Amino acid sequence: MTFRVFNSMIGPKSRFQEAIKLRRSYISGLGDPPVVVALDDDPDALEYIFNVLHHRQERLPEVDQPLMVAVAAICDKYELHSALQPVADRVFLPLGEIASEGYGDWLFIAYVFGYEDLFSKVSQEVILSNQETISTISVYTPQKVTEMLIAKRTLIVSQLVERLISIGYERMIKPGEPRPTVKCKATYSGDTMCEFLQFGHFVGTLASGRLLENIPNKILCGLS
Incomplete structure (x- = not known):
């Protein structure tokens, strides 16, 4: 399984410092310590994803909304969609379909995993809700999505007023x-x-x- 982002970071043609150190250790053969790539991502979400990647389903905990958002953020950042999609379909989507709150987070989760019906549902709730709901949209949500929702809500409100x-x-x-x-x-x-x-x-x-x-x-x- 090849991940484009990680290949760019530490692949044979990468210019990142981690990749340069890794190639240098191979060439020198001096037993340099292994290269450590520091990730500033949510540790619980990373553990969840690593268990998914290694097919350790028995180690997957019950998910809550913050964990799903963090997993979706890492998935979007490192382009892990194909690896995480089956778990998201089985675990995340059913919870989103019955969600009655937290639409700002579900908007992002639906965006990452391509759930068009759920995205449409939560978009409508966000647009028709008060201004505070707009402010609860996940910080990971792309600006183009947020701006589209704000513009649509502004238009609807102005027409209604x-x-x-x-x-x-x-x-x-x-x-x-x-x-x-x-x-x-x-x-x-x-x-x-x-x-x-x-x-x-x-x-x-x-x-x-x-x-x-x-x-x-x-x-x-x-x-x-």
């Missing part, structure tokens, strides 16, 4: 006007009272954690 402001001014009660009594029933079609109830329900749905931070309170009052 523009539309709600327009509706709010149309529905806002003028000074001195009494607030109408809601009389909406299923048989009413196009009734003004019914529209008030529908808009209020719509805003209430959005207010349950999504996309309302940029809408003025006076507009929301006009909609409710």
